[in-house]
Amino acid sequence: xxxxxxxxxxxxxxxxxxxxxxxxxxxxxxxxxxxxxxxxxxxxxxxxxxxxxxxxxxxxxxxxxxxxxxxxxxxxxxxxxxxxxxxxxxxxxxxxxxxxxxxxxxxxxxxxxxxxxxxxxxxxxxxxxxxxxxxxxxxxxxxxxxxxxxxxxxxxxxxxxxxxxxxxxxxxxxxxxxxxxxxxxxxxxxxxxxxxxxxxxxxxxxxxxxxxxxxxxxxxxxxxxxxxxxxxxxxxxxxxxxxxxxxxxxxxxxxxxxxxxxxxxxxxxxxxxxxxxxxxxxxxxxxxxxxxxxxxxxxxxxxxxxxxxxxxxxxxxxxxxxxxxxxxxxxxxxxxxxxxxxxxxxxxxxxxxxxxxxxxxxxxxxxxxxxxxxxxxxxxxxxxxxxxxxx
Amino acid sequence: xxxxxxxxxxxxxxxxxxxxxxxxxxxxxxxxxxxxxxxxxxxxxxxxxxxxxxxxxxxxxxxxxxxxxxxxxxxxxxxxxxxxxxxxxxxxxxxxxxxxxxxxxxxxxxxxxxxxxxxxxxxxxxxxxxxxxxxxxxxxxxxxxxxxxxxxxxxxxxxxxxxxxxxxxxxxxxxxxxxxxxxxxxxxxxxxxxxxxxxxxxxxxxxxxxxxxxxxxxxxxxxxxxxxxxxxxxxxxxxxxxxxxxxxxxxxxxxxxxxxxxxxxxxxxxxxxxxxxxxxxxxxxxxxxxxxxxxxxxxxxxxxxxxxxxxxxxxxxxxxxxxxxxxxxxxxxxxxxxxxxxxxxxxxxxxxxxxxxxxxxxxxxxxxxxxxxxxxxxxxxxxxxxxxxxx
Numbered sequence: 116x117x118x119x120x121x122x123x124x125x126x127x128x129x130x131x132x133x134x135x136x137x138x139x140x141x142x143x144x145x146x147x148x149x150x151x152x153x154x155x156x157x158x159x160x161x162x163x164x165x166x167x168x169x170x171x172x173x174x175x176x177x178x179x180x181x182x183x184x185x186x187x188x189x190x191x192x193x194x195x196x197x198x199x200x201x202x203x204x205x206x207x208x209x210x211x212x213x214x215x216x217x218x219x220x221x222x223x224x225x226x227x228x229x230x231x232x233x234x235x236x237x238x239x240x241x242x243x244x245x246x247x248x249x250x251x252x253x254x255x256x257x258x259x260x261x262x263x264x265x266x267x268x269x270x271x272x273x274x275x276x277x278x279x280x281x282x283x284x285x286x287x288x289x290x291x292x293x294x295x296x297x298x299x300x301x302x303x304x305x306x307x308x309x310x311x312x313x314x315x316x317x318x319x320x321x322x323x324x325x326x327x328x329x330x331x332x333x334x335x336x337x338x339x340x341x342x343x344x345x346x347x348x349x350x351x352x353x354x355x356x357x358x359x360x361x362x363x364x365x366x367x368x369x370x371x372x373x374x375x376x377x378x379x380x381x382x383x384x385x386x387x388x389x390x391x392x393x394x395x396x397x398x399x400x401x402x403x404x405x406x407x408x409x410x411x412x413x414x415x416x417x418x419x420x421x422x423x424x425x426x427x428x429x430x431x432x433x434x435x436x437x438x439x440x441x442x443x444x445x446x447x448x449x450x451x452x453x454x455x456x457x458x459x460x461x462x463x464x465x466x467x468x469x470x471x472x473x474x475x476x477x478x479x480x481x482x483x484x485x486x487x488x489x490x491x492x493x494x495x496x497x498x499x500x501x502x503x504x505x506x
Numbered sequence: 507x508x509x510x511x512x513x514x515x516x517x518x519x520x521x522x523x524x525x526x527x528x529x530x531x532x533x534x535x536x537x538x539x540x541x542x543x544x545x546x547x548x549x550x551x552x553x554x555x556x557x558x559x560x561x562x563x564x565x566x567x568x569x570x571x572x573x574x575x576x577x578x579x580x581x582x583x584x585x586x587x588x589x590x591x592x593x594x595x596x597x598x599x600x601x602x603x604x605x606x607x608x609x610x611x612x613x614x615x616x617x618x619x620x621x622x623x624x625x626x627x628x629x630x631x632x633x634x635x636x637x638x639x640x641x642x643x644x645x646x647x648x649x650x651x652x653x654x655x656x657x658x659x660x661x662x663x664x665x666x667x668x669x670x671x672x673x674x675x676x677x678x679x680x681x682x683x684x685x686x687x688x689x690x691x692x693x694x695x696x697x698x699x700x701x702x703x704x705x706x707x708x709x710x711x712x713x714x715x716x717x718x719x720x721x722x723x724x725x726x727x728x729x730x731x732x733x734x735x736x737x738x739x740x741x742x743x744x745x746x747x748x749x750x751x752x753x754x755x756x757x758x759x760x761x762x763x764x765x766x767x768x769x770x771x772x773x774x775x776x777x778x779x780x781x782x783x784x785x786x787x788x789x790x791x792x793x794x795x796x797x798x799x800x801x802x803x804x805x806x807x808x809x810x811x812x813x814x815x816x817x818x819x820x821x822x823x824x825x826x827x828x829x830x831x832x833x834x835x836x837x838x839x840x841x842x843x844x845x846x847x848x849x850x851x852x853x854x855x856x857x858x859x860x861x862x863x864x865x866x867x868x869x870x871x872x873x874x875x876x877x878x879x880x881x882x883x884x885x886x887x888x889x890x891x892x893x894x895x896x897x
Binding site: 116117118120121122123124125126128130132133135136139141142143144145146147148149150151153155156159162165166169182183184185186187189190194214217218220221222309311317318319339340341342343344360361362363364365366367368370371373374377380381439445450 | 507508509511512513514515516517519521523524526527530532533534535536537538539540541542544546547550553556557560573574575576577578580581585605608609611612613700702708709710730731732733734735751752753754755756757758759761762764765768771772830836841
């Protein structure tokens with residue numbers, strides 16, 4: 116028994132990831148597969164590493180793409196930095212901070228959580244108090260909480276973490292290539308991301324970077340890394356100059372990431388960050404015209420992940436279903452305790468375009484109106500257009 | 507600093523994987539990305555599972571594609587079946603049996619290895635003796651040793667393993683869709699594979715299947731699975747009917763696997779196995795005409811992975827380099843203790859075509875002759891053609 120060809124439709128991906136993919140990236144994905152030790156592929160790996168360093172704004176030699184999705188990137192960082200019995204501090208203000216704690220517990224860490232309500236961020240003072248009290252080997256924090264849209268300031272965090280003798284591990288899954296991720300300037304010791312957010316590449320690889328303090332901590336390990344597949348000690352020999360066979364890398368996914376990184380660097384990081392911010396402002400103005408409010412702390416809203424309160428009278432699933440079926444637009448529902456309370460509207464990478472913002476606002480207005488949700492009379496597309504005209 | 511587009515060349519992949527990819531699979535890979543919870547993608551996941559069950563020849567509900575490469579499939583099976591302190595028996599007759607032992611040790615198993623020289627296989631009696639002595643929770647064995655080309659008979663293995671109260675875990679990375687992998691008939695409890703071998707899909711996913719005894723063992727666990735990313739208890743909720751978000755699956759890789767599985771089932775498993783065997787016989791005849799011998803036990807040579815002794819006077823790297831640079835043909839060198847002693851010639855999936863066999867034989871003859879290696883005068887292509895004409 117076989118099935119018809121899958122023939123997936125074209126969607127406008129405005130959820131929490133995956134984001135829209137540039138046609139050049141899809142074309143790169145379909146280039147002829149070569150061997151994983153082919154000199155051509157080794158060159159592509161080198162170039163992927165070099166371009167990832169630029170996007171992470173780091174000189175870290177150990178910067179590479181793990182052969183799994185963003186969650187595998189999280190697990191790679193945690194299992195390599197943490198040994199059984201190590202103390203780990205996790206800052207939890209959303210689903211992904213909680214996941215990091217869970218991953219650390221599974222490798223036998225003694226985990227302390229500090230918590231903020233979903234949508235809020237941590238102050239450097241709070242973290243300082245906690246690291247001084249716990250004295251963790253590793254402190255983990257989420258830069259861009261995909262579950263809440265909260266944008267965690269990192270400016271003073273590394274200092275207080277290092278002063279307590281701890282390593283700083285940062286989840287950059289949604290932030291990388293969308294807002295500045297300044298690994299070296301901020302003193303981040305390890306970070307991970309995913310390809311399907313602001314890099315606008317299909318999901319399947321996890322960029323990671325490890326700085327000198329992180330590598331020293333790994334060199335001092337006494338226990339083997341619990342995961343063979345994600346052991347940086349082994350991966351260094353494959354991605355490094357030895358090119359020792361470890362596993363067969365996802366060849367075509369690396370082609371796609373190579374092309375996606377090329378597009379990021381051709382645009383330029385600063386221009387890309389400004390583009391995300393512009394379309395965020397336009398979207399926000401359009402949503403405000405419909406009386407739709409953001410769910411999180413207004414001073415810390417991510418531009419590329421807009422978490423908004425579902426307006427009164429609107430049926431979560433019905434609106435998202437109509438957007439998908441009538442307009443081909445995907446937005447995200449709430450995760451965990453936010454389920455049924457918020458929508459997550461993504462403006463990541465290729466998705467952040469004025470045509471997408473205007474279409475989405477018009478489509479949402481129509482969906483809400485057709486379902487009898489009472490709305491203010493202001494035009495959301497006119498409000499968004501006003502932002503574009505001013506810029 | 508950016509780089510030129512990667513533009514990988516077209517190769518003829520006749521190594522130990524990746525194998526040649528059908529143009530429909532590459533086209534599927536480049537289809538528009540949809541969301542990982544899109545109804546269209548959920549249908550594709552269902553169909554991938556249904557087709558994988560047919561290829562594994564199993565009714566196992568828990569049959570799916572892990573979001574990593576074949577080695578992640580190995581790790582998934584081991585970390586879910588094994589708890590710290592469990593006894594595990596690993597049958598080691600090549601690199602991948604050794605890897606399974608290493609993965610089990612890292613999750614805290616008490617591992618016993620039984621060994622056969624590289625290229626040989628285990629008898630049921632040997633395994634019976636070992637399982638009765640060790641009484642392991644899990645017995646791991648490699649069906650198709652990619653490092654040696656040895657084809658392990660499995661007919662009586664499950665019986666002796668189950669009689670000792672042990673679960674049978676089988677590495678089918680290179681065998682799946684190339685030779686029969688009869689999970690249910692043989693009583694295999696868990697198996698894993700990779701996409702880039704006889705399924706002829708790019709690397710990046712790992713098909714796995716778990717039978718009822720394996721699931722019961724997981725249900726009885728007292729320790730959490732060390733890997734969050736590979737925890738079958740969590741993955742069952744995503745691939746099962748709950749569709750609970752776990753991680754963002756590699757969407758486009760699943761498109762490619764869907765299309766590759768469609769092609770496998772359209773051809774039919776028996777026809778596909780016969781095709782692998784035919785081209786193996788033709789290749790073997792052609793190699794024999796040049797005096798090139800297989801490295802392993804002659805009764806247990808895999809059709810799709812031909813490990814041959816490098817002929818006297820031939821320089822390993824020079825011949826492989828000439829094949830790649832002059833003819834675009836990739837073959838594999840030896841792994842581990844076989845390095846410099848053997849070549850590994852793959853005839854996996856799409857690669858197993860008479861045009862590939864004839865071109866490879868002609869090209870190898872020219873490379874050896876140009877490097878002054880003394881060869882018999884028989885024509886390798888004529889010898890291979892004779893096999894085709896008889897068939």
